[in-house]
Amino acid sequence: MLYSVKMRSAKGGAHELGxxxxxxxxxxVNQEEIERSVQAMIERAFQHERGCADFINLKIEQIVPQNIVYIRQLAISTLAADTMLSGRNAAVEKLINSGVTKAAALSGIEQLAGLSESMHGAMLLSSTTGQRLDAAAQRGIRVSNMDVADLPAYRMVLRNCGLLDMHVREAVVLASKVQSAAGVIAELCWSDDLTYTTGYVANKSGYYRIPHLKLLNSPNGGRAFFIKPDTNIEVLVSYLENTPVLIRPQEKVGCNLCKN
Structure with a gap:
């Protein structure tokens, strides 16, 4: 039997209390891996570069195997960018190539850059206008219930790409689930971790890492999902937040480093 193990942590009290x-x-994970997974998550909450958490929420739920959806891992590429300006220009270009209008792509950049604090989830934006379509405010839409079907194989794929960083390992899984959702055209993201400036654009064709999407030591980050204007948002959010998904790593998807 498989179990969903989730952790979120904060400093200064629970997220809901500010x-x-x-x-x-x-x-x-399976039952035998729960304790080890929980221990790793607790250590992460206490040792994170954003601070030492004083609030940790853990949640463990059993998953019905018949409810699991299996999907393909996105191929990984890295686009060339040596400044934040060139990185964001590359992101806009990739979003446009994904089917997002230039106005919507620029709006997505502007909305993420203008956050007063990091979002807990993602904003849903129209792929044509860039207008926000969800009503989740700062909480955003939280993509959840996901992992890889074969962790050793997935680690081998990342190792062959020279990508062992935790950020990439987790982000590719999340981006793969998001791109499997009906109505989603592309995703734009950069981390709220202080020293991690690499972000990405993801679309149906792959996961594109982009160095320098934010300034070093900036504490704010977030995600924007560009969706078709006629998308059923209720159905989309239910899939992203509730449907258990396991990503199948495939060596053949490979990686394409430092190429546009």
């Missing part, structure tokens, strides 16, 4: 978000993590 606490500053520190870190979050989740896994889908």
């Amino acid at each position: 606490g500053k978000h520190i870190s979050g993590a989740e896994r889908i």
Whole structure:
């Protein structure tokens, strides 16, 4: 039997009471792996570069195997960018190539850059106008209930790409689930971790890492999902937040580093 194990942590009290978000993590594991997964998550909450959490929420739920959806891992590429300006220009270009209008792509950049604090989830934006379509405010839409079907194989794929960083390992899983959702055209993201400036654009074709999407030591980050204007938002949010998904790593998707 498989279990969903989730952790979110904050400093200054619970998120709902105004606490500053520190870190979050989740896994889908068998019963024997629960204790080890929980221990790793607790250590992460106490040792994160954003601070030492004083609030940690853990949640463990059994998953019905018949409810699991299996999807393909996105191929990984890295686009060339040596400044934040060139990185954001590359992001806009990739979003446009994904089917997002230039106005919507620029709006997505502007809305993420203008956040007063990091979002807990993602904003849903129209792929044509860039207008926000969800009503989740700062909480955003939280993509949840996801992991890889074969962790050793997935680690091998990342190792062959020279990508062992935790940020990439987790983000590719999340981006793969998001791109499997009906109505989603592309995703734009950069981290709220202080020293991690690499962000990404994801679309149906792959996951595109972009160095320098934010300035070093900036504490704010977030995600924007660009969706078709006629998308059923209720159905989309239910899939992203509730449907258990396992990503199948495939060596053949490979990685394409430092190419546009």
